[in-house]
Amino acid sequence: MGEQYWKWAESRWTAPDVYWTKTATVTAGVDVGSVSAQAVILVDGKLYAYSNMRTGSDSAESARKAMDWALKGSGMGLEDIQHIVGTGYGRVNVPFARRAITEIACHARGAHAMYGPSVRTILDVGGQDCKAIRCDAQGKVTTFLMNDKCAAGTGRGMEVFADLLAVPITQMGQMSLEVAEEPPPVSSTCVVFAKSEASALLRAGWPKNRVIAAYCSAMVHRIATLLNRIGVEPDLAITGGIAKNIGIVKRLENKIGLKALATEYDPQIAGAVGAALFAKTLLEKSRGGL
């Protein structure tokens, strides 16, 4: 693989208008997934800094790197954080976390904070998984479903296609919308078979846009059936890398007849935000505050 079509921009961010002092409540959440890792720092429950980067082969090291990067330029050190919760696939491997909480609970809580208290349904599509979550008015999970067995309907499926078509993954969504009319979806959502089918379509002369559209269509069909299994109650929030793929988001909104909420923050940090909020609750409990 010469080019790296899967590459997306890693990022970090510090709030321009949040200040921390030694008396503030400072908590953090680290979400170590199989593909990406995020670290979020909250000061008195407000988003202070975050980082979003590719996970390496070692979860503990990825957690450390994500945290270091989030802290960079914040004037803060690890020792200034009063409680840290780890989540995601690698949650038990976050060496500086006091608790590990599942990504289901963390995504519900995080999305609730990032997209607003009207959120009742969350779709998270990460690098190697797909989660459909229903939550109540407090951001507590009432129903969930997680699929991390099958690559179809996960970011990995999209990566495979980006590689097949030699298109950077960040352009896949936009390209999929540049078709005169929506083509029929590829017939199989199994990424292995969809890939063979796509190769045949390319040989038959289909332009890349059309092939991407056909795959997006198939992927949305897969995601929608999972969502429908738990039922979709408005408002809907879409988190994870897939939220940045406009080809998937638009088709999904059309398919389920609902527009997803927007957030001013990176949709990939929802799990880490939730973890940081859990850290805050646990800290306050231990201080006898609740």
Add this chain to the structure above:
Amino acid sequence: MIANYGYKDGSGEYFITLDTDRCDGCGQCVEACPLGVLEIITDDYYNVVAAVTEEHRNKIKYSCGPCKPTSRVRNLPCISACKPGAISHSW
């Protein structure tokens, strides 16, 4: 909370659903399952309830195969063992 453990792949949808509001953590289903698919856990909200083990979540189609022969009537042992009726299978 309705917890759906399992997956959907090209060959179908396979989910074991546990209603943690109905589940009282008695563990009868864990004992009844001949293949160790279920276990009792403490979830994120501190409820002691049944769940599908991490090991089996991504292969339950095959794990539960022995209890689902093709043309014979089945009484799934986990469902039969659950008095509050907290367990269901999607296939």
Add this chain to the structure above:
Amino acid sequence: MTNAGIDIGAKAIKVVILKNGQMLSRHAVLAGFDTRESAEQALDEALREAGLSWDNLEHIAATGAGRRQASFTHHYLTEVAADARGAHFLLPSARTIIDIGAEEGRAIKCDAEGRVIDFVINDKCAAGSGAFMESMARALEVGLEEFGNLSLRSQNTIPINAQCVIFAESEVVSLIHARAPKEDIARAVTDAIARRVASIARRVGLERDIAVVGGLARNAGFVESLKEALEVELLVLEAPEFVGALGAALPASD
């Protein structure tokens, strides 16, 4: 009566020419881009080998996932029906038939007359089929036969946690980087496919004799893993990948 049976599979097209119960010839080609054309080519070649022409054929029947592509045929059969007929013809004592192809696996239960009593199909997920082995063979940079032989040489079990071919690919790449022996990796893969096949076979119930057919039955490494997973005697039929085509070639009234 001279008949032709065509099995249009996901990867390969198999043709069998049968005259009064005797196999005159058989030929296989890769399905390629234009399946109809490939099917005609395969039939042409099989006829040439038998020293016959299209006019000599009284009946052509097609089976396999792509059977509708062979619009020149007289009759279509499902893969399950074709497998049962073909296997029963070769082994009248067969009661359970396991067919593993490039993209699909099936387990069939039949009676003493070769009639289908029950069946299970495992399709549309690459993990339970030859596609898994193909993908991993590519990762190890060996051919399918060599992959099977590597598996036979393995002395250790390595777990592959991923349940999907795409995820398994990443896992295998890590194993290769970690210098895990190729034999053990190959064995982990044949075992994984065999476990899935065994699981669906048990759902129809294992009744002897158990016949194994289909392209993957040619792979010694896979068959060994399947034997271990099922813990019963297995009989790999001769020219296993042609059994479906043979079943299609047999006259309807047996």
